[in-house]
Amino acid sequence: MVNGNRNIDDHVGELLSGYVDGELTQQQRQLVSLHCENCDECSEILTRLRELRQTIGQAHLSELGEDKWRESMNDNTVKTTRQIGWLIFIAGLLAVGGIGIVGFLFSDEIKMGMKLIIIAVYGGLAALFFSVLRQRLIERKSDKYKDVEI
């Protein structure tokens, strides 16, 4: 921590960083300034800190540009909207399907034998569909070439 009653001959340490950053009080600035006039060691550190700050400020620590981030924000909006759209669509489809199935099962106009045949046909189709879907999803997850553009 900074000692307010520091002697001018004491090394100013962390105050050098505060000085470079313009974060000191006027009194602290004067103290650092006067100390560095007579202390080669602190004066040298001050110069190095300024160079360091400049080097980091000019560095490319991230290679991506502003446009890339703007694009990614739009991508995310499109992705979220699409997901919401799919959720609503699937929910609607399930509701319609559910009503249809209940109507079909409790209908007096269709005989029980016919109901069983229709359930077997559609049940079989559904089982086949989910089997293929599962296989595709597993393949998609483990395919290491999925991002390769041809």
Add this chain to the structure above:
Amino acid sequence: MNNLDMRNKLAQLGNGAHALALQMLGNTDDATDAVQDAFVKVLNKPDAYNANTGPLAPWFLRVVRNHCIDMIRRRRPENAEAHELSDPGPGPEDSFEGAQRDQLLKRSLARLSVEQRQIIVLRDYMNLSYAEIADVLEIAGGTVMSRLHRARMALKEELINHG
């Protein structure tokens, strides 16, 4: 702040946030994911930011930092130390001299602790004030100068030793 203003400001903060996330996660893809996730979080709940409480930059960087901490916690135990940066390879910088300088800086930064890397990026790369740094790192304002100075001195030593 309207949605377009917020998007523009967030896009400007993207690179700095990415640099911060990269110093924490040690992997550029994870860092990109962290920033994009933070964008989604913020844009889905824009009212969470109150302009009266301060500028957007420290608030958004705190969101990114907290998300990075969550990502580190979620990592499997064997990868828990992955946020210790490995020496980065060459990147597509503008000039040979600039590229060499950047590589040396990245290598030297990689040898510092995560806390030291964060505080240097926030001050010297993103130009945040000490008060804003304290806000992002959730530390006492009075400790920023001493922490930053120690981090800079450590980086200076690394640059001298490996330059």
